Amino acid sequence: MIPGKKQILVADDEPNLRRVLGAQLTRDGHEVHLVEDGLAALKCLTENHIDLVITDLKMPGLDGMGLLRKALEMDANLPVVMITAHGTVDNAVEALKTGAFDYVTKPFDQEELRTIVKKALMTRDLAARDATRADSAPHSRYGIIGQSPAVLEVYSLIDRVVDSPTTVLVTGESGTGKELVARALHESSARKNRPFIKVNCAAIPRELIESEFFGHERGAFTGAINAKPGRFELASGGTLFLDEIGAIPLETQVKLLRALQEGEFERVGGVRTIQVDVRLVAATNADLRKQIEEGTFREDLFYRLNVVEVKLPALRDRAFDIPLLVDHFISKYNARLNKSVQGITPEALSLLTSYSWPGNVRELENVIERAVLFTDGPKVQVEHLPAEIANKGRPGSDATSQEVGLKEQVRAAMSQLERQLIHKALEQTGGNVTHTARLLKLSRKGLQLKMKELGLRDAMKQNLKDDDELLEG
Ligand SMILES: Nc1ncnc2c1ncn2[C@@H]1O[C@H](COP(=O)(O)OP(=O)(O)OP(=O)(O)O)[C@@H](O)[C@H]1O
Numbered sequence: 001m002i003p004g005k006k007q008i009l010v011a012d013d014e015p016n017l018r019r020v021l022g023a024q025l026t027r028d029g030h031e032v033h034l035v036e037d038g039l040a041a042l043k044c045l046t047e048n049h050i051d052l053v054i055t056d057l058k059m060p061g062l063d064g065m066g067l068l069r070k071a072l073e074m075d076a077n078l079p080v081v082m083i084t085a086h087g088t089v090d091n092a093v094e095a096l097k098t099g100a101f102d103y104v105t106k107p108f109d110q111e112e113l114r115t116i117v118k119k120a121l122m123t124r125d126l127a128a129r130d131a132t133r134a135d136s137a138p139h140s141r142y143g144i145i146g147q148s149p150a151v152l153e154v155y156s157l158i159d160r161v162v163d164s165p166t167t168v169l170v171t172g173e174s175g176t177g178k179e180l181v182a183r184a185l186h187e188s189s190a191r192k193n194r195p196f197i198k199v200n201c202a203a204i205p206r207e208l209i210e211s212e213f214f215g216h217e218r219g220a221f222t223g224a225i226n227a228k229p230g231r232f233e234l235a236s237g238g239t240l241f242l243d244e245i246g247a248i249p250l251e252t253q254v255k256l257l258r259a260l261q262e263g264e265f266e267r268v269g270g271v272r273t274i275q276v277d278v279r280l281v282a283a284t285n286a287d288l289r290k291q292i293e294e295g296t297f298r299e300d301l302f303y304r305l306n307v308v309e310v311k312l313p314a315l316r317d318r319a320f321d322i323p324l325l326v327d328h329f330i331s332k333y334n335a336r337l338n339k340s341v342q343g344i345t346p347e348a349l350s351l352l353t354s355y356s357w358p359g360n361v362r363e364l365e366n367v368i369e370r371a372v373l374f375t376d377g378p379k380v381q382v383e384h385l386p387a388e389i390a391n392k393g394r395p396g397s398d399a400t401s402q403e404v405g406l407k408e409q410v411r412a413a414m415s416q417l418e419r420q421l422i423h424k425a426l427e428q429t430g431g432n433v434t435h436t437a438r439l440l441k442l443s444r445k446g447l448q449l450k451m452k453e454l455g456l457r458d459a460m461k462q463n464l465k466d467d468d469e470l471l472e473g
């Protein structure tokens with residue numbers, strides 16, 4: 001295959017026609033495969049990535065109509081153009097009904113053929129583009145999972161700013177993925193091989209924040225024994241992520257604004273002006289507009305930061321994405337915890353989708369991690385969810401975990417323990433039920449009953465060696 005060239009298959013039993021067609025299509029810049037009958041054409045279709053078929057109707061072996069049907073079975077979007085003898089309109093009509101793209105009559109006009117080929121290839125391209133678009137109706141981009149309109153909007157915003165130096169402000173409640181977006185912006189940009197430097201502005205004492213940002217010279221203040229570059233310098237050429245930007249003291253805000261506007265600053269106690277090329281991403285879960293009204297955040301800095309705002313939705317406002325996220329985290333923690341949980345029961349999932357998620361995606365991730373850890377069967381069940389979520393599904397539901405009866409808690413813990421012990425014993429015996437029963441000092445039938453009760457039998461069916469069906473039905 002020649003890159004960039006379209007591949008056209010010509011099937012005709014007349015050597016002369018093959019030669020003429022082949023010459024013209026090659027001249028027009030296509031890669032051409034010439035075959036003399038339908039069967040050879042099929043073989044060629046399986047071996048190459050053909051974009052267009054031009055075939056004669058009458059051929060020995062498999063004829064043009066037969067080839068058309070087979071070709072469309074293999075690839076419903078493959079354009080097939082029929083060559084028909086002059087005056088055989090019925091055949092042409094039949095071919096079109098069967099799904100041929102078009103037909104040309106012999107002897108054919110070069111210009112007519114050229115137009116048809118062009119149109120067919122264009123249609124092919126469009127179909128291919130639609131197909132990829134449908135396949136990848138994105139549910140995960142930049143490592144961000146989601147398919148709800150709000151998340152699709154986030155994807156397209158990131159697309160738009162990823163390679164511009166624009167400052168981006170990421171806003172959203174705690175745990176909505178602000179840092180994830182900041183890293184995504186960095187990882188997908190041309191800066192990805194340069195540093196990504198994160199500063200949590202809320203975690204730095206206010207008297208140190210300026211030197212943290214801009215560095216300091218030796219002796220700039222008590223304790224400044226050596227000169228030290230700040231985060232701006234360290235991020236040079238890369239991305240500086242200022243998390244919790246709302247926590248910056250007003251006096252530092254002025255300096256930050258200047259650094260952003262002029263692209264230059266001085267170290268604390270220094271006179272030398274330092275210039276750096278840094279892409280700034282800021283994040284906040286505070287309402288900066290409200291802070292402006294209260295006088296704790298500078299309006300000019302806000303507008304400088306807020307060139308592009310990526311607003312992350314709260315998880316409760318995009319419950320549509322919860323099943324996707326649940327699948328994603330189950331796979332993640334299967335791998336991490338060496339488990340093989342296959343999914344979640346509909347009841348458990350429905351509890352997750354109706355919960356309010358004050359901690360957003362971070363909270364969901366923690367809930368799934370714990371559930372994967374506790375699940376021994378194939379699926380996460382209601383009982384594997386934390387009480388404040390699981391109890392929502394029960395009658396008289398406002399019960400907190402303390403209010404669940406002691407007996408009930410003990411029973412749940414016992415089952416969990418039994419499950420673990422049996423599981424471990426089965427692993428030791430390589431899934432041999434007789435040996436496991438002996439190991440646990442149970443009767444074989446007793447073990448099978450217990451396993452059924454705990455849901456272990458179904459979960460482990462594949463791994464059990466001499467498990468009989470005596471309990472079935
Ligand atoms: N859309 C998402 N797809 C996959 N994982 C996500 C998504 N959103 C968040 N996460 C995961 O949830 C966790 C919390 O995300 P992150 O730390 O980015 O949140 P945050 O908004 O910065 O929270 P905070 O305000 O508390 O700092 C991370 O483990 C992150 O990978």
Ligand SMILES: [Mg+2]
Binds near residue numbers: 179
């Ligand atoms: Mg964060």
